[in-house]
Amino acid sequence: MQSDWIMGLLGGGLIGTAAAILLLVNGRIMGASGIIGGLVDGSGRSDWTERVAFLGGLIIAPGIVALMMGGANTQLTNNFAVIIVAGLLVGVGTRLANGCTSGHGVCGISRLSLRGIVATVFYIGAGGLTVIVFKHALGVI
Amino acid sequence: MRILIALFVGALFGLGLLISGMTDTTKVQGWLDIFGDWDPTLAFVMGGAILPMALAWHLTKGRQPVLAKAFPAPPSPSVGKKLVIGSTLFGMGWGLSGLCPGPAIASLSFGGVGGVAFVTAMIAGMLVAPKLGHRLDEMTVAV
Numbered sequence: 245m246q247s248d249w250i251m252g253l254l255g256g257g258l259i260g261t262a263a264a265i266l267l268l269v270n271g272r273i274m275g276a277s278g279i280i281g282g283l284v285d286g287s288g289r290s291d292w293t294e295r296v297a298f299l300g301g302l303i304i305a306p307g308i309v310a311l312m313m314g315g316a317n318t319q320l321t322n323n324f325a326v327i328i329v330a331g332l333l334v335g336v337g338t339r340l341a342n343g344c345t346s347g348h349g350v351c352g353i354s355r356l357s358l359r360g361i362v363a364t365v366f367y368i369g370a371g372g373l374t375v376i377v378f379k380h381a382l383g384v385i
Numbered sequence: 386m387r388i389l390i391a392l393f394v395g396a397l398f399g400l401g402l403l404i405s406g407m408t409d410t411t412k413v414q415g416w417l418d419i420f421g422d423w424d425p426t427l428a429f430v431m432g433g434a435i436l437p438m439a440l441a442w443h444l445t446k447g448r449q450p451v452l453a454k455a456f457p458a459p460p461s462p463s464v465g466k467k468l469v470i471g472s473t474l475f476g477m478g479w480g481l482s483g484l485c486p487g488p489a490i491a492s493l494s495f496g497g498v499g500g501v502a503f504v505t506a507m508i509a510g511m512l513v514a515p516k517l518g519h520r521l522d523e524m525t526v527a528v
Binding site: 248249251252253254255256257258259260261262263264265266267268269270271272273274276277280281284285293294295297298299300301302303304305306307309310315316317318319320321322324326327328329330331332333334335336337338339340341342344345346348349350351352353354355357358359360362363364366367368369370371372373374375376378379380385 | 387388389390391392393394395396397398399400401402403404405406407408409410411412414417418419420421424425426427428429430431432433434435436437438439440441442444445449450451452453454455456457460461462463464467468469470471472473474475476477478479480481482483484485486487488489490491492493494495496497499500502503504505506507508509510511512513514515517518521
């Protein structure tokens with residue numbers, strides 16, 4: 245649909261603006277996995293209140309808007325084995341790589357960071373191959 | 386004040402993810418699926434996000450953050466195997482589920498039991514990651 249890419253561009257603009265504000269005001273990189281991971285493994289203890297506030301906003305704002313729109317759907321698979329394996333891989337992988345789509349993708353690529361670009365090439369490559377194998381070859385997803 | 390900014394930024398990020406369709410796993414998997422009915426949306430989201438952020442990086446030159454002492458250090462030029470292995474594992478999980486950390490958290494209120502299970506597994510993965518990272522570091526020494 246044509247409106248999909250307009251909404252994509254608009255939503256992307258909001259994501260980039262959010263990252264820009266966090267950088268210019270708080271001097272921080274807006275990486276979702278880093279902000280959560282720092283709370284999980286204790287490495288982000290010194291600024292835990294900011295991390296919790298960020299996550300609070302991240303849960304509440306889309307929650308309210310989804311309610312107003314009459315609900316939203318993630319269309320996530322019902323296969324719990326796939327969900328658990330995928331969640332573990334995302335958790336381990338983003339912490340090993342020290343970043344995910346927001347940190348390496350949005351914040352890294354925009355400053356032409358080699359690490360950000362390499363990470364993005366690998367996670368998109370691996371993601372694409374995984375969809376080919378598990379959707380088209382095995383029919384699991 | 387920094388806490389309020391963080392709350393506002395989290396809210397803005399979440400709205401962006403919802404509006405752009407990135408909390409819909411079929412749109413993400415549709416973008417990754419180049420041999421299927423390819424969905425270009427994610428490319429527009431990335432482009433839309435990178436533009437303001439590139440401007441922000443430009444504005445950091447010769448300045449200080451409003452509420453902090455310094456901007457983040459310049460990115461390290463070394464790539465390293467943890468970055469490559471980690472990103473590959475992350476990509477596999479991303480492809481399997483269509484969720485990455487931001488959208489997984491943003492959809493917690495409407496993602497149902499599956500969404501909660503995903504975030505729980507993701508947190509478990511984040512708990513074991515430092516140990517795995519040390520292993521990988523030791524392997525570098527051994528080689």
